[in-house]
Structures are given as C-alpha cells and as structure tokens.
Amino acid sequence: MATDFRLKEQLSALTDRIVDSYQDIGSINHLGHCPLPSTSAVVEIINDLKEILYPGYRRRQNLHLGNVTYYVGDLVDGLHDKLTQQISRALRYDYDQKHGEDCDQRRLIDFEARGQQEAIRFLDSLPDMRRILATDAQAAYDGDPAASGLHEIIFCYPGLEAVTVHRIAHQLYRQRIPLIPRMMSEYSHSLTGIDIHPGATIGPSFFIDHGTGVVIGETCEIGTGVKVYQGVTLGALSFAKDGEGNLVRGTKRHPTIRDRVVIYANATILGGGTIVGEQSVVGASVWLTKSVPPNTMVTIETPSLRLREAS
Numbered sequence: 001m002a003t004d005f006r007l008k009e010q011l012s013a014l015t016d017r018i019v020d021s022y023q024d025i026g027s028i029n030h031l032g033h034c035p036l037p038s039t040s041a042v043v044e045i046i047n048d049l050k051e052i053l054y055p056g057y058r059r060r061q062n063l064h065l066g067n068v069t070y071y072v073g074d075l076v077d078g079l080h081d082k083l084t085q086q087i088s089r090a091l092r093y094d095y096d097q098k099h100g101e102d103c104d105q106r107r108l109i110d111f112e113a114r115g116q117q118e119a120i121r122f123l124d125s126l127p128d129m130r131r132i133l134a135t136d137a138q139a140a141y142d143g144d145p146a147a148s149g150l151h152e153i154i155f156c157y158p159g160l161e162a163v164t165v166h167r168i169a170h171q172l173y174r175q176r177i178p179l180i181p182r183m184m185s186e187y188s189h190s191l192t193g194i195d196i197h198p199g200a201t202i203g204p205s206f207f208i209d210h211g212t213g214v215v216i217g218e219t220c221e222i223g224t225g226v227k228v229y230q231g232v233t234l235g236a237l238s239f240a241k242d243g244e245g246n247l248v249r250g251t252k253r254h255p256t257i258r259d260r261v262v263i264y265a266n267a268t269i270l271g272g273g274t275i276v277g278e279q280s281v282v283g284a285s286v287w288l289t290k291s292v293p294p295n296t297m298v299t300i301e302t303p304s305l306r307l308r309e310a311s
C-alpha cells in the first residue's frame with residue numbers, strides 16, 4: 001500500500017506531544033549540556049582493555065616482543081583519553097545528582113583533572129590484574145577436563161569473559177567511579193548470561209563453568225579457588241526497610257564463600273550472614289540460607305524415582 005502523505009502531516013503534532021512529555025515526566029530523560037558516559041565508549045574501553053590483558057588473541061595478531069610495546073603504548077595512550085573523558089562525565093553526573101547542576105561550588109571543581117587521576121590509577125592496576133586473571137584462566141583449565149588448553153579458555157570461555165570484565169569493573173568500583181562499573185557489568189551480562197555486580201569481592205583462581213544464569217550480588221565475598229556452575233545465585237535473602245519504608249542500601253546482603261568451595265548447578269545461597277566454610281561442596285539445586293562449616297557436603301535428598309520400561 002502506498003504511503004498516505006495526509007497521515008504524515010500528523011507527525012509534527014505528535015512530536016510536540018512527545019517533547020511535552022519530557023517536561024511532565026522528567027525522571028527518565030537527561031536533557032542539558034553535560035553529557036553522560038556513553039555506552040559505546042564504555043564498550044570500546046572494555047575491548048581495548050582485553051587487547052592489553054590478553055595480547056595476541058583478539059583484534060591484532062602477529063604480535064611479538066619486538067612490536068608489542070608500540071601496540072600496547074598506543075592502546076594505553078588512547079585508553080587514557082577515553083577513560084579520562086568517561087570518568088569525568090560520570091563524576092560530574094554524580095555531583096549533579098547530589099548537589100544539583102546550578103550549585104555554585106560546581107564551577108570550582110575540575111572534573112576533567114579528577115577523571116585523569118582516576119584513569120591513571122586504573123591503568124596502574126593492570127599488571128596486577130593480569131596476574132590474577134592468569135590464575136583464573138589456570139583454574140578453568142584445572143577445573144574442566146573439557147578444556148584443551150589456556151588458548152581455548154581465553155578464546156571461548158564465557159566464565160573467563162565475565163570474570164575479566166568483573167575485575168575491570170571492580171577496580172573502578174573500588175575507586176568509587178559512578179555508573180561506569182555497572183555499565184560494564186551489564187554489557188558482560190548481555191554477552192555471557194552471567195550477572196556479577198561490580199561490588200562483589202572475588203579472590204584469585206575463580207572459575208565459573210558454563211555460566212548461564214549465574215548471579216553474584218554486590219556484597220558477596222568469595223575466597224580463593226572457588227568454582228561455581230551455571231544457574232548459581234549468591235543473593236540477598238530479604239530487603240530491610242527504614243522507618244519511612246525505603247529500602248536500606250549498602251548493608252551486607254549477600255553470602256560469604258570461603259576458599260576452595262565448589263557450588264554446583266542452580267544452587268541458591270542467600271543472605272549476608274550466610275557463610276560457606278572452606279572446602280565445602282554445595283550440591284545442585286540446594287537452597288541455602290544458613291551457614292555451613294568447613295569441609296561439609298550439602299545436598300538435597302534425591303526424590304525417589306520410579307523407573308519403568310518406556311513403551
């Protein structure tokens with residue numbers, strides 16, 4: 001059917017109504033002269049960082065010790081600029097949220113300079129981050145007989161992908177950078193199906209096998225050498241409210257998982273006071289809201305099964 005151009009004439013009135021709604025419903029638009037961090041820039045930062053953390057595996061091949069310094073130097077230089085811009089935007093946004101855009105004090109704050117300081121501090125953390133990521137990749141190899149080697153893990157494993165982005169996001173979270181850590185973790189969540197809040201503290205040699213549906217909450221603490229399978233939730237049990245009925249934020253809501261614990265598929269472990277002692281094993285589909293001593297196996301009773309010949 002051909003376009004009816006008389007109907008198209010309604011579009012300008014319709015657009016006016018949409019724009020009017022920006023005044024009536026201001027809570028879900030950001031109009032003004034101070035840009036927010038950009039999702040595409042944050043994704044670009046993650047991809048540049050992966051080039052630095054795992055050189056030779058992704059965009060640029062034929063890297064060797066003779067040319068890698070030039071390649072990484074160029075990336076570090078570009079990341080300095082991108083991080084400075086995105087972090088300063090996030091800091092300005094946060095300030096405006098707390099004090100309002102018109103606050104006199106705001107003109108005196110050099111958000112760009114603060115953004116640069118935080119960018120340098122972040123870049124400085126990369127060698128240590130590589131050291132920990134090497135333990136994560138090794139834990140995947142040691143924990144999965146299906147893995148043929150570290151190359152396969154670095155190319156293919158969603159668990160390592162999610163943990164890599166988590167270690168990046170967690171560093172920025174520790175630096176108290178607003179918004180960007182969560183933008184990163186949700187990007188990684190969309191790629192892998194693994195949802196790790198940037199606030200979660202995770203020790204070295206962490207391995208998530210398969211990973212789809214794993215959820216790890218903000219105040220979760222995970223020790224060294226922990227292994228979890230798909231569908232595991234390390235979550236909050238209930239939400240405390242203040243006298244006015246608002247949710248209390250910032251309390252420890254998620255469990256503590258000590259060293260060398262293994263948690264099998266679809267187990268749900270909830271509550272800030274729940275501690276799984278070291279070297280314990282939590283079986284598949286267990287629902288756990290109480291602490292478990294070290295070296296303990298927790299399983300659910302197997303329901304009795306009826307076996308008959310299939311017709």
Ligand SMILES: CC(=O)OC[C@H](N)C(=O)O
Nearest residue numbers: 216217218234235236253
């Ligand atoms: C992982 C989880 O329990 O999340 C619930 C809620 N978002 C919280 O952080 O408490």
